[in-house]
Amino acid sequence: MNKKERVKMVKCMEYIARNINDESIFDGWLMLGVADGDIVYGDLDDTNDGDMDYYIEDTNFAYLMHRFIHMMKKCDCTGGLVCDGVLSDKGE
Numbered sequence: 001m002n003k004k005e006r007v008k009m010v011k012c013m014e015y016i017a018r019n020i021n022d023e024s025i026f027d028g029w030l031m032l033g034v035a036d037g038d039i040v041y042g043d044l045d046d047t048n049d050g051d052m053d054y055y056i057e058d059t060n061f062a063y064l065m066h067r068f069i070h071m072m073k074k075c076d077c078t079g080g081l082v083c084d085g086v087l088s089d090k091g092e
Contacts, residue, residue: 006056008046013068014039021079021087025071033067 017029018041030036034055054060075081080088 001056001058003049003056004046006061007049007052008044010034010052010055010061010064011039011044011046013064015042015044016081017068017071019081019083020071020075021082022075025075025078029067029071033064033071 014034017026017033020026020029038051038055055064082088
């Protein structure tokens with residue numbers, strides 16, 4: 001297991017999830033993804049792994065990535081992502 005790779009992935013997914021522009025989808029992430037408060041918003045430091053052992057264990061890590069993909073599919077059909085006041089655009 002490459003712990004740094006997994007920690008980085010979990011933190012990146014958490015960061016992106018917090019920019020979802022549909023609260024109902026994001027609520028699912030809080031329930032089935034990373035618990036609120038486990039990662040400080042914006043913390044992408046893979047050397048600061050805190051208490052990430054649960055999230056990076058094989059089964060939990062695979063499930064977390066699955067939930068993230070599912071959530072991204074759903075948010076593309078609703079509110080997209082919003083970051084720094086800019087809303088994602090499908091370019092249509």
